[in-house]
Amino acid sequence: MRAVVAKQAGRDGRDGRSVEFAEVGVPEPRSGEVLVKVDAYSVNRGETFQLENPPPDWRPGKDVAGLVVQAAADGSGPAVGQRVVAHPPAGGWAEYVAVPTDALARLPEQVSTARAAALPLAGITALRLLRAAGSLAGRRLLLTGASGGVGHYLVELAAAAGALVTAVTSSAERGARLAELGAASVVHRVEDAPGPFDLVLESTGGADLPLALARLAPRGELIWFGQASRKPVELDFFSFFAGPVSATVRHFSYADGDQPYAADLETLVRLVAEGRLHPEIGRVEDWSRTAEVLDDLRERRVRGNAVLTLS
Incomplete structure (x- = not known):
């Protein structure tokens, strides 16, 4: 073959x-x-x-x-x-x-x-990431790298679950589509996101992660699930005292141990068939x-x- x-x-x-x-x-x-x-x-x-x-x-x-x-x-x-x-x-x-x-x-x-x-990969990542984040109803959520495959699913699923999603994308055209999918706000740079946010889903790394972290509310959580910029992250411990007091930074991988993919694939297919995921x-x-x-x-x-x- x-x-x-x-x-x-x-x-x-x-x-x-x-x-x-x-x-x-x-x-x-x-x-x-x-x-x-x-x-x-x-x-x-x-x-x-x-x-x-x-x-x-x-x-x-x-x-x-x-x-x-x-x-x-x-x-x-x-x-x-x-x-x-x-x-x-x-x-x-x-x-x-x-x-x-x-x-x-x-x-x-x-x-x-x-x-x-x-x-599969993008959809399962989005499902499991939001599951790891817990209840989203009423929470203020910042999503970086929102215009990729995972980002589109995250915006639609999180908005449907009641989150107030601010999506970061460099393109106005892509931002318009994210707004159609449920993003409450679209910005083109992390610096433009007003905050504070209860939850940050960060996928770009480099300079964006510390900027996103600084926009967390007290006791907020940042879940780091990618490094699309391919640049290392540098964090200053003392900057925490001026912003996200008692913040949590957590790493996420969609390949969660030996958890099978079938159930999540069935969920994704059902949501698409019902017109609830695009x-x-x-x-x-x-x-x-x-x-x-x-x-x-x-x-x-x-x-x-x-x-x-x-x-």
Whole structure:
């Protein structure tokens, strides 16, 4: 089968052409896995970073949607012919991928595979992040890096839960969309966010994190879930005394131990089917253009998610 693979070591992967097509063997599912014929997959900016220094024998691809063509040998999971959205550990940018049955969800007729492919990584991150934040009703929430795939889901879900969301995005166009999704306020720099905020969800790192931290209310909480700027953070302990008294700073990772993904995927699919969650897909292309899309994603030329289709 054909698959998108990381280029061999020694070849420049920083110009957007960090991947190429190759012929690889069709995966053989283990007992608790199904074989999925991939119809669409989503690419994430974090994967562009991994491609700069890929592990040996690793193939990218964690967000896929398609058709089950081989059921799990242990009888778990969907039957052959069922459309699914899935979050395999790797290898999803290919014609076929083996997926654990606890990392997928069935798709109803009204949810297309292109929309579903944009759900797994960004959607699961948003769900679990808000779950970690606790009750949101009436809380003042600051979200940095709001115009990415995770940010769009966070704004819509948090606003629906009753939070007063201030979203930070550098683009007026993207800000208008975030307002449509429920953001009470949109600013273009963290410095422009008035505060104080009960909760900060911070994903950019660098200079933005201390600026966001300073806008916390007393005993507020900052949850740090990304570093899109790829710049280190420097914090001055004494600045806490002039602002966020007794603030909490917490690290978050969506891969929460051994917690399966199936239940969260089912929730995301249900919300989309009910019209309560809207995947923000800024780019849909044939998978032959994966390298170009990766370049655009790396350079922030894509709003929300980018989806590649194999049809």
